Amino acid sequence: MYAEGSGRARQAFCEEREAGPADRSGDAAGGDEGEHVVIGRLTRRMKISDPPGRFQALATNVLRASLAAEVVAWVPVEDHEDVVVSGEVVGLGSKALRLLASALGRDPVRMADNPESARAAHAPEAVRRFAVVAAGTAGALIVVNPAEGRPFGSLEIERTQYVASLIATQSHNARVYADLKDLLFGIIRALTAAIDAKDPYTSGHSERVARIAVRLAEELGWPPQKRSDLYLAGLLHDIGKIGIDDEVLKKHGPLSPQEYRRIQQHVEIGVTILQDLKKLRHILPGVRHHHESLDGTGYPDHLEGDEIPIEARILAVADSFDAMSSNRPYRKRLSPMQIDEILEKGRGVQWDPAVIDALKACRMDVEAIRQKGLGESLIGAVDLAIGRR
Template sequence: MSASELGPSLSQAKMPASSGTLQPMDLRPWEALLTLQSVAQRLRLCQDASSNLQILLAAAAPVIGAESLVWLPSESHLPFHCVGSVSWPQADCARLMALISREHDWLRNPTYLANQPEQTCWQREFSQVHQVLALYLSEHKPLGWLLAINKQGGTRFRRTDTALLLPFLGLIRFYHHSTDRLQELRDLLFGFARSLTAAIDAKDPRRSGHSERTARIAVVLARQLSLSSADLGEIYLAGLLHDIGKLGLPETLLRKPGPWSIEEMRRFQQHVNIGYTFLADLHLLRNILPAVLHHHEYYDGSGYPDGLRGEEIPLIARIVAVADAYDALSTGYYDIPALPIAEVEQRLVNESGQKWDPQIVQALLAARQELLAIRPGSVGQSFCQHMEQALQHCLTAEDVPRHAIQDSMQELALELGDSQSVSASPAHDASDTASGTWAD
């Protein structure tokens, strides 16, 4: 909503001037307030930082009548953001950073106004700049600068424009602070999840590494399906914790070699309900509960625990189910040896529409090369790929855990230290060999 939409009584408001005549009231503070309310409702902490900054800049530019608004982060590896008619190539970031750093003492005065840039270095460096209003933002450390470039209509920036920009700068500060705290909370959550995963591996060592690989496979499938970065984080957690209910099963059952009896199978199948109960009271994990409970549902309705079919099965559960099966078949489970990848893929295709969502199976086939990097024993060949992916996600998707690079380094160290130790501890999934159904 703009000031003009407030109705004629406000848009035509008058205020007394010193001369006794009535002058139009400056409605820009009202417009700024309404814009701030609208922007605050649109910002999402789970959304990537670039989208939120674009929303902020696009909303603030017309409030002060700037041709362009630029957010220039103090860390040079981060991209700067620009909205408006003045073009700022990303390649200009370093030059812009150098100019703004040397042109003003920001610690003494966080506001800078240059209405005659021809008298400074601005016009010599950037010919498109005619006026500059810059505000400096810090929070225990430098965060960056908010720059208003060129006043519309050929007029000049005023100090009152600074007052109009300050609330938007405060919103940027709040967003940075909140996302930092949110990332700390996410790191804690991922650490908690990985600790539980280690406990599962300790209880059933024949399946060591299965949950971690399932999580990574599930993320690859989700990316193929074009899910959001927020979804990727939840799917990673779902893969890590899909078997958490096994902590409530006796070790004698989990470590029993060979096929299980019908009664043992029924007892084992309770792990999905146990896992759901374990996590049900953790509000932050509420979105992964469907995967924990339903990753053994089959597309034709023959799975457990509820016999859901087709799209009745939550998407996150369908993704984890295919990732779970792929890892089990390709690494071996109990007394059944690992299958060659070609046979694994063919089996999943044959069971598509019966056990697995056909769309997710197609996503798996499309990601064939990427999935090969996740299998045990393939760390060396795929290390560069792991690093590239980890860097990409850490820099562009807040929801991907920060330990991704550390994991790759640890895997490489394991391979270099004892290449057999990685390939000699494949994950195992129990199965009912008589019926051919998954026990995992």
């Protein structure tokens, strides 16, 4: 099996082999049972977050095995998209398959059911018979040379129609998914830019906090999905500062008690801004609680110890470290020795000792991370956020 221009079909073939015997029963049984197994297998693996070519490779492989045909190929309408082929027939490449897809007119189902009609359709010599099943405006599935020279029957055509429909549906949904991902990516970029524009002195702070938090989580053994969620929370942890008056946010001198209470409101404002974005609701605990302290003196809810969500405890260390490492209107950045002294003094009081230990273990990486900008990490995080159920 191969896919023109890529290795996607080979990957799908390997995945199909790993499915095991229990997942294969009924493939060649024919009738309703075989059809149910084929369609069920594909729908279980039909993910909108997968690139269309990956599902097309899997679908053509499964259908070819089910029909015992020499070749099954997906021919997309758009010329810039790959023709995906399962199996091999001499002389039957992507160009020849595109010719076959258009050779018999525009009917939903077209067949060249003997060698003579195949030659009339300009098929290669090794093609004895073939059928073309259209999938709306998305493309067409081509089945070539059923086993034992048998003609195409209703079972072959109906099963091919089902699979063609699944391919077209997954392709459409994948495009919708990509558009949604681009939209969410744009929203997060816009919100992050709004934070930076609000206070030029802290420009880039949210991105640095996000990256530092991810590195700390990696040191603590967090899996990629949870690190991705933490990255989004880090990017947006200060979004509520958009709602804080500039004269308070940018004040050079000490804050009055009233002004400090106003600053504290940014965590709740942030939750209010984000709570209607359903795909981001899982990051709200980190946004709300990243200023809590282990001893209960933090805000907004005065949580203590393990009451504080672990993502908030990580963000608290990342946030404080970057703040102390940066110049602010009211002070210059602190030296590494000063930062270490403050972190050690607050260990177990303000900050989680395990997170402080993680920071010490990867301190050099954290220093390097502070020099990086917004990039691929956001794209991956958005992809995982949209893909969650």
